[in-house]
Amino acid sequence: MNFSIYEQSQKNEIIALYLATFSASESKQEGEQVARLVTDFLAEPFPSTDLYVFVATDEQRIVGAIVLSRLLFAHAKEVFLLSPVAVATDWQGQGIGQKLIQFGCDKLAEQNVSLVMTYGDINFYGKVGFSVVSEEIIQAPHNLSYPKGWLTKPVLDDEILPITGKPSCLKPLDNPTLW
């Protein structure tokens, strides 16, 4: 398995991966919504210091992908949001998701990113060092329909310090219905 930053020639394959994976795990509608989100991300300027996409490939086939996009706080160190994450259905349960997330977080730490946030299931993300965080400590860009899914992982140092104010997110995620 190879882990790397994505290449623009892989755009369509990445979108197809999200569509197939979320259609299978959730619903066709959810698959289409996530695929639209990823399409919007991949239409953002590239390369960018606000957006990173990493892929896991096996013999040229993309079997996993993660998107990390900047959350911009007025007075905070560098913070990124991990979302969405997909591992192809026939490759799940083999540690690829965890390794890919760790790979992405390590790459961001090299860029001096201090915290990675995500919004999902602690049963999975807890395995790669995320913990639930209150919005009193770190706010999300929009109201959260599931506050227990607001998770953080320090990637530079061990501390989780409170951050003042609400962050802004990149345009593809700037939609209250996604939160």
Ligand SMILES: CC(C)(COP(=O)(O)OP(=O)(O)OC[C@H]1O[C@@H](n2cnc3c(N)ncnc32)[C@H](O)[C@@H]1OP(=O)(O)O)[C@@H](O)C(=O)NCCC(=O)NCCS
């Ligand atoms: C969630 C996902 C990214 C995990 O990737 P993966 O490569 O299958 O995961 P790994 O093999 O690294 O880790 C597997 C572990 O995570 C757990 N896990 C996997 N998916 C999970 C989920 N959706 N919820 C809770 N736990 C999950 C497994 O139970 C397993 O635990 P174990 O090792 O104790 O048995 C992948 O299953 C996927 O793409 N699912 C569909 C899309 C999705 O739900 N994305 C995440 C959105 S928050």
